[in-house]
Amino acid sequence: MPIVRETPYFILQELSEGVFAAVAKPGQGAWSNSGFVDLGAELVVxxxxxxxxxxxELRRQAESLTGKKAAYVVNSHYHGDHVFGNQAFGDAVIVSTRTTREWxxxxxxxxxxEEEQKETAAYLTGLQNQISAAEPGIRRESLINQHLEMEKLLADLPRLKMVKPALVFESRLTIHGAERRVELHCFSGHTASDAIMYVPDAGVLFAGDLVTENLHVPVTDPPAFRAALEALAKLEAETLVPGHGNVGTKELLPPMxxxxxxxxxSSRGAASSGKTVEEFISAFQVPAEYHVWRGINGMERNLKTAYEFFALQK
Structure with a gap:
C-alpha cells in the first residue's frame, strides 16, 4: 500500500480512494492502528x-489530506490504546457499542x-526493572515497547480527558455519507464487545483487536473470538487493517x-481432565511459531484465561 504521509506517531497509507490506514509507529504514543474514510462530505475515523x-496529529492529517471534517469517530472497544485520543474529536459524534460505552x-x-501520574511513574519503574532482568529476546523487546508507550502516555496525562461515546448501537449500525457508507458490526472475544468497520465499496475492513499481527492479544472468550474470525472471513474485504501490526489481507486470519x-x-481438555491451571500451564509446550509473537506476558495469560473460561463451563 502506498505511503502518503509519515508523522512522528504513525504512517498513513491509502488503501483505496478516500480510505486510509494510520499504522502506529512502535513506542511513539499511538500504540494501536487507526484509520479514516471519506464519506463524501465528511470523515469517519x-x-x-x-x-x-x-x-x-491524526485529525490534522486526515482533515488536511481530504479537505473534509471528522464528523464521526468509532471506538472499536474500551481499551485505552484505542480511545484515549477521543478528546481530539470532541466535536464529532463518537460511536461505540452499548457494552463498550458501559465498560x-x-x-x-x-x-x-497527581495520583495518576505517580501510579504511572511507578508502573514504569516496574517495567524498567523487568527489562533489566529480562534476557535478550522478544519478551524484552515487548517490555521496552510497553515502557516507551507508557512514557508517552505519562507525558500527556496532565491534559488527558476521558471523552466517552455518545451514540451507541447493539449489533450493527450503518453510517451513510453522501458518496459511500460504512458498516459497523459487533462481535466479542477480545473484550465483551468488539466493533469492526467495513467499507463495502472499497473492500476494506478495520478489524480492531479482533485481528492483530504476531501478537498475543488478550483473549476473554475463546469460542466467541473464533466465531468472530469466521464471520470476518465471510465479508468481501480484500484489505484488512489490524489493531496492531501491518496492513494485510485475509491471510492475517488463519494465524489468528x-x-x-x-x-x-488445549485448555478445554485440561479443564475437563481435572488438571489445575498451574499444572496445565507448566506442562504446556508453546509451539515454536509463537515464540516470536510479541506481548509482555507471552501466551501464558491467554492459557490461564482460556482454562478458567472452560472450567466455568463444567
Whole structure:
C-alpha cells in the first residue's frame, strides 16, 4: 500500500480512494492502528490511539489530506490504546457499542491527576526493572515497547480527558455519507464487545483487536473470538487493517484462527481432565511459531484465561 504521509506517531497509507490506514509507529504514543474514510462530505475515523498528541496529529492529517471534517469517530472497544485520543474529536459524534460505552465508563476513570501520574511513574519503574532482568529476546523487546508507550502516555496525562461515546448501537449500525457508507458490526472475544468497520465499496475492513499481527492479544472468550474470525472471513474485504501490526489481507486470519484453536483445544481438555491451571500451564509446550509473537506476558495469560473460561463451563 502506498505511503502518503509519515508523522512522528504513525504512517498513513491509502488503501483505496478516500480510505486510509494510520499504522502506529512502535513506542511513539499511538500504540494501536487507526484509520479514516471519506464519506463524501465528511470523515469517519476508526479508533483514536493511546494519547491526545497522536490523536490530534491524526485529525490534522486526515482533515488536511481530504479537505473534509471528522464528523464521526468509532471506538472499536474500551481499551485505552484505542480511545484515549477521543478528546481530539470532541466535536464529532463518537460511536461505540452499548457494552463498550458501559465498560468505558466503568474502567476508564481519571482520578486525581497527581495520583495518576505517580501510579504511572511507578508502573514504569516496574517495567524498567523487568527489562533489566529480562534476557535478550522478544519478551524484552515487548517490555521496552510497553515502557516507551507508557512514557508517552505519562507525558500527556496532565491534559488527558476521558471523552466517552455518545451514540451507541447493539449489533450493527450503518453510517451513510453522501458518496459511500460504512458498516459497523459487533462481535466479542477480545473484550465483551468488539466493533469492526467495513467499507463495502472499497473492500476494506478495520478489524480492531479482533485481528492483530504476531501478537498475543488478550483473549476473554475463546469460542466467541473464533466465531468472530469466521464471520470476518465471510465479508468481501480484500484489505484488512489490524489493531496492531501491518496492513494485510485475509491471510492475517488463519494465524489468528490457529492460535485460538490451540487455546481452545488445549485448555478445554485440561479443564475437563481435572488438571489445575498451574499444572496445565507448566506442562504446556508453546509451539515454536509463537515464540516470536510479541506481548509482555507471552501466551501464558491467554492459557490461564482460556482454562478458567472452560472450567466455568463444567
Amino acid at each position: 476508526f479508533d483514536t490511539f493511546n494519547t491526545p498528541s497522536a490523536a490530534e 468505558f465508563e466503568e474502567k476508564n476513570i481519571m482520578g486525581d491527576p 484462527a490457529g492460535y485460538l484453536d490451540l487455546l481452545i483445544d
